[in-house]
Every structure is written in structure tokens, then in C-alpha cells.
Amino acid sequence: MKNQAIKLTALSRVFALIIFSLLSVACLDEIDLAQGAALPDGIVVQGRLNADVETGSADVQVRLERLFQFENSNRPDQVVTATLTLENSDGQTLSLPFRDGAYRATVASGDASFQIAPGVGYRLRVQTREGEEYLSAFDVLPPPLQAESAGASIGLTTVDDLNGNPSQELAIFYDITAPVRYSDGSPTFLRWTLEQTYKVTDTPQVGPNRDNPPKPCYVSISFESDELFLFNSLEQSGDRVENFPLAFQLADFRYAEGNVMTIIQEAISRDAYEYFNQVNQIATRDASLFEPPGGPVVGNVIDVNGTTANVFGFFYAANRTVARVAVSPEDAMNPNLFCPLLRSPSPFPQPNSCDDCESLSGSEIVKPDFFPF
Secondary structure: OOOOEEEEEOHHHHHHHHHHHHHHHOHHHHHOOOOOOOOOOOEEEEEEEEEOOOOEEEEEEEEEEEEEOOOOOOEEEEEEOEEEEEEEEOOEEEEEEEOOOEEEEEEEEOOOOOOOOOOOOEEEEEEEEOOOEOOOOEOOOOOEEEEEEEEEEEEEEEOOOOOEEEEEEEEEEEEEEEEOOOOOEOEEEEEEEEEEEEEEEOOOOOOOOOOOOOOOOEEEEEEEOOEEEEEEEHHHHOEEEEEEEEEEOOOHHHHHHHHHHHEEEEEEHHHHHHHHHHHHHHHOOOOOOOOOOOOOOOOOOEEOOOOOEEEEEEEEEEEEEEEEEEEEOOOOOOOOOOOOOOOOOOOOOOOOOOOOOOOOEEEOOOOOOEEEE
């Protein structure tokens, strides 16, 4: 089968950071690119519309970054003062104000003022204070495609130990079973992203919480991977895939008190798939997204006025469905707990995450409805 998780192992760490920051609509301005080739002056427009099948609502997020050639650093600068408008092919418009680190908006289910429906095209218009104007091509929202099931199994994987020697370690392997064609036989283009939620119980010993009883926290974070998970049904003879391998991670503390992996299946357009596939082709050449050979990744955003030489990025519309896989501590062979953490010897020890698990990134004390442990 030609469809495999797209590996970026040949890509340097610097350019892997660029790629995944672009694709996840994350923050480019936190990434110092001084180790790589100099970036061209230009602008990066990256965003998506996610239609949620369960709720009927849609979430829109866009990041806008300006690229400069700095003397000692290639640190992009986030643009927060532009005017962004989402347009659909029915002629309706939606303003995207900047808040919480991105331009964003939510469209409620059944909102007649801005239609969200398969077959409708969506494009982004950007107007800056400097008089620049950028416009993406219409990306048509595909119909949703629900996965049949997702699964997890335990096995061994080879990792390097602290001395750089290969070692066999227990890992949890995730897979998905899903139709890969619509009921009328038309092809699909899929992208999978993963987010995990795991439980951590703290052990307060130091600081203002030292007299508090232990409490559970539920940590939700994006799955860390150097792979993109894409599927093109034109390269698949059947109508479905069964136990299609997606990702794995070591069976460590993240499973010690229970873990739920949320697998988000995005039905995307062929143009969006081709964009992500371009990223892979650049990556396997160990080259920059922005320079020859092979040229930069070709997006769907243009400079309307023709004043900016380099415009990068893509705006796409996806129909999202969700599958979840719960793995118990017993299923993961009872790995060690996260807490307590070792402290360095000191007469004045400092609090750490195990003194208050709410300090962990992505942590909440409210148990998610989908978490069974």
C-alpha cells in the first residue's frame, strides 16, 4: 500500500519546527531559525475552518506571520493588527477578530448568516494596516466521513538509551479502521491529528500547597510526532482501511493512571492534500520550505496588489469527526507514576509540578466526560 504515515525523519529539527508550526496554526514567532538558511522577506498566512459533525458548529483559526531577515536571528513576527474576513461561495462574510493568539471565530449550528455546508467554498481575505491585501483561493468543504473504530495495542519499539545504544521498550501503537470512499464511490482525502488526555495525581510536599491532600489533574496535549498522517484514496484499491497504523509512543507515565487518545479525522479537499504532500516532498529533500531546489511549498494565498514577493501558506476547510481510544494502566503494563518527582538536594527546595498538578501545561481539574479512569 502506498499510503503510509508521512515521515519527516530526514528533515532537520529547525525545518521540522517550521512545518508543524505552519500546519497546526501554531506560533512561528516562538521559533528561532538562526541555525538554518536565511528566510526570505515575506508573509505566512495559515489557517483552517473545522466543521464539527457532532455539534454542527464550525471553528475558524488563522495565523499571520511576517518573515524578516534579521542579522542574528530568523525570528518571524506575528501580525496582530490586520483585518481578516472569511468569505463563502454564497457571498456571505464573517469577521475574524484577533484574540487568544490567533484570528478566530465560531459559527453556531444553523447560523443562517454564514452557511457551513459541504460543497460550499471558503476563502480568506487579509488586509493589513500597511495597505497590503492577501486572498486565498476558495477551498470547498468536503462531506464528513466517520471512522468506524480506532484501536490500540502494546508492543516493542527500538529507541536509543542514554548512551546512544539501541534498546527495546514497550510502546502503545494506535490504528484506525475507516471507509476511504464516500457512498457514491467518490474518492476521499484524509488527514489525522491526535490529542491525548492522561491523569496525573499530585503529591504536595513543598510550597503553598504542601498541606493539601493529593488531587487528580487531567492533562490534554497534542500528540508529539515527526510524522504527518495523510491518506489519498486514489492510491487505494478498496473502499476502506482496517487497522491502518497511525502513531505510537512509549508506555510511560502518560498511561500510569489512564490515557485517552483522541483521533481527529479531517476530510479535506484534494488541493489541501496536495499542499500537505508538498510539505512532505520538501521535507524528504532535507530542504527549506522557502528555498530551492524544488522551490517553496506552493500554497493557495496570493498578494492582490503584487507588492509582496513571497507569500506562503494555505487556508483550508475540513469536516472533522472524532474517535477515541482508552488505554488503562493494566493495558500499558502499569508504568511508573509521574509523581513524586525527584528533587535536587537543597535546604530550600522549590515547588514542582507534583506539588500542584494544575501547573502542568494543558492541565484541568475537571474530569472530561470521555475519560473513564
